[in-house]
Amino acid sequence: MLERHEGALGLAGVAAQADALTIAWRNGDSAHIPFLWLRHNCRCDDCVIRQTSEKRFRVSTVERDIRPSAATIDDEGTVHETVTIRWPDGHRSMFPSGDLAELLHPPRRQLRYWDARFEPCRFGFDEFLASDQIAAAMIEEFLTTGACILTDGPTEPNSVERLVPRLGPMRETLFERIHNVVVDPAGYNIAHTLEDVPPHNDMVSYTWPPSVQALHMLVNDCTGGESVFVDGFAVAQRLRRELPCMFETLCAVQVPFSLFSAKDVTYAVNPMIELDSAGHLKLLRFSNQTMLAMPLSEPRLDDFYRAYYELDARVNDAHVQASSRLEAGEILLTAAHRVLHGRKPIKGAGRRHLQDAYFEHDNVRNHLAALVHAVPAQIDLALPGP
Ligand SMILES: [Fe+2]
Ligand SMILES: [Zn+2]
Structure with missing residues (x-):
C-alpha cells in the first residue's frame, strides 16, 4: 500500500x-x-x-x-x-x-518482501479482465509483492494476448513475441530441457530486460516441473545489510550476459544489482545459465567471485524459494526486475507447455493509475520498480 x-x-x-x-x-x-x-x-x-x-x-x-x-x-x-x-x-x-x-x-509504495512461505495472491482470469475493481486490486498487490497468479484462464496457445488491455502493450524481444517453453531437443534455452532451471530473470542480455513476465501454463501433464520463485529484492537487501562490501561489488562490477538462438543473438554487459539515485534497489540481473565468462582483465575479479558465490548460494537457498505447481490455465505474473523464477526438473513423459510473454512495469503501474483515476506521480514513486 x-x-x-x-x-x-x-x-x-x-x-x-x-x-x-x-x-x-x-x-x-x-x-x-x-x-x-x-x-x-x-x-x-x-x-x-x-x-x-x-x-x-x-x-x-x-x-x-x-x-x-x-x-x-x-x-x-x-x-x-x-x-x-x-x-x-x-x-x-x-x-x-x-x-x-x-x-x-511524496507517497511511496512500501514493498512487502517475502520468503519460501509466500503464497502469491490468486485472482480469476475472467474477473481480472471484466472488473476494474478486481484489476486494480490485483495490480496493487502485484506492485507490492511482485508476484500474483491468475487462475481459471484459457489454455489456447497465445491467449496470454488477452492480458494486453490490462497490462500491455506487450514487450517484444528478438525472439518470439510469445515464447513457447516445451521440452525440445532443438531448443535454444535451458527451459527447453528437462533440467532443473535455477532462479533467474529472463533476457538480462538486454540492458533493459523486460520488467514484467507472464508465465502461462497451457498443458501440465508431467510430474515435477514445479515453478519456483524468489524475492530477489529481499535477498539483495539482506545481503546489503549483512555483507555490504559484497553488495557494493555486485552493484559495480560489469557482467556480460548473452542469450542466443540459431538466428538471433542478444548481448549486454551490466552490473548484477542496479540502484536508483536514492540508493533503492531498481533492477537485478541474475541468470547463471546466460552469464558469459568474466573478462580476466576485470580488476575486481576475485571480489566479484566471492560476492557472486554468496549471492548464488542465497538465491538457491530453500528458505527463500517459494514454489507452486502451475496448472493448465494458470498464469504466474512476476515483477521481473525483482522476482526471479525457476523450475524444478521435469520428470515423466507427460506433456508440458508453458508460454512466456513480457510486459513493462511502468505500463502496469500506469494502468492502475488510470483505474483509480489518479495522477501517475501519486501512485508510485517507489519502483522502480519493481
Ligand atoms: Fe525464464
Ligand atoms: Zn511563470
Missing part, C-alpha cells in the same frame, strides 16, 4: 537563504527549496502550455543563480494559502501551500 503523509497545511513563514527558500509549516516541517527549482516549476500561463499542462519555461533562459526579489505568504491560514514569489524581471510565481507540503512527503 502507499503510505501517504498527512498534509502539513498551515504555513509559519518563508525566508530566503543564500540559494534556497526556507518554508516552515506550523507543524514543525520545513523545506529548503532551491530558487531555480521554484522558477522552473512556476505554473503560470507564461510558464506552462495550458493546452497540455506541459512546461514551456526553460531554466537556461534565466540566470543560473537567480534569486527572488520577494517571497510572501498570501491568504495565510485559509485553504487558499499560497507562497508568492516575485522575481527580479517582474515575473510572479505562486505555489499553493498544500502542493508544497505534498512535495515534502
Whole structure:
C-alpha cells in the first residue's frame, strides 16, 4: 500500500537563504527549496502550455543563480494559502501551500518482501479482465509483492494476448513475441530441457530486460516441473545489510550476459544489482545459465567471485524459494526486475507447455493509475520498480 503523509497545511513563514527558500509549516516541517527549482516549476500561463499542462519555461533562459526579489505568504491560514514569489524581471510565481507540503512527503509504495512461505495472491482470469475493481486490486498487490497468479484462464496457445488491455502493450524481444517453453531437443534455452532451471530473470542480455513476465501454463501433464520463485529484492537487501562490501561489488562490477538462438543473438554487459539515485534497489540481473565468462582483465575479479558465490548460494537457498505447481490455465505474473523464477526438473513423459510473454512495469503501474483515476506521480514513486 502507499503510505501517504498527512498534509502539513498551515504555513509559519518563508525566508530566503543564500540559494534556497526556507518554508516552515506550523507543524514543525520545513523545506529548503532551491530558487531555480521554484522558477522552473512556476505554473503560470507564461510558464506552462495550458493546452497540455506541459512546461514551456526553460531554466537556461534565466540566470543560473537567480534569486527572488520577494517571497510572501498570501491568504495565510485559509485553504487558499499560497507562497508568492516575485522575481527580479517582474515575473510572479505562486505555489499553493498544500502542493508544497505534498512535495515534502511524496507517497511511496512500501514493498512487502517475502520468503519460501509466500503464497502469491490468486485472482480469476475472467474477473481480472471484466472488473476494474478486481484489476486494480490485483495490480496493487502485484506492485507490492511482485508476484500474483491468475487462475481459471484459457489454455489456447497465445491467449496470454488477452492480458494486453490490462497490462500491455506487450514487450517484444528478438525472439518470439510469445515464447513457447516445451521440452525440445532443438531448443535454444535451458527451459527447453528437462533440467532443473535455477532462479533467474529472463533476457538480462538486454540492458533493459523486460520488467514484467507472464508465465502461462497451457498443458501440465508431467510430474515435477514445479515453478519456483524468489524475492530477489529481499535477498539483495539482506545481503546489503549483512555483507555490504559484497553488495557494493555486485552493484559495480560489469557482467556480460548473452542469450542466443540459431538466428538471433542478444548481448549486454551490466552490473548484477542496479540502484536508483536514492540508493533503492531498481533492477537485478541474475541468470547463471546466460552469464558469459568474466573478462580476466576485470580488476575486481576475485571480489566479484566471492560476492557472486554468496549471492548464488542465497538465491538457491530453500528458505527463500517459494514454489507452486502451475496448472493448465494458470498464469504466474512476476515483477521481473525483482522476482526471479525457476523450475524444478521435469520428470515423466507427460506433456508440458508453458508460454512466456513480457510486459513493462511502468505500463502496469500506469494502468492502475488510470483505474483509480489518479495522477501517475501519486501512485508510485517507489519502483522502480519493481
Ligand atoms: Fe525464464
Ligand atoms: Zn511563470
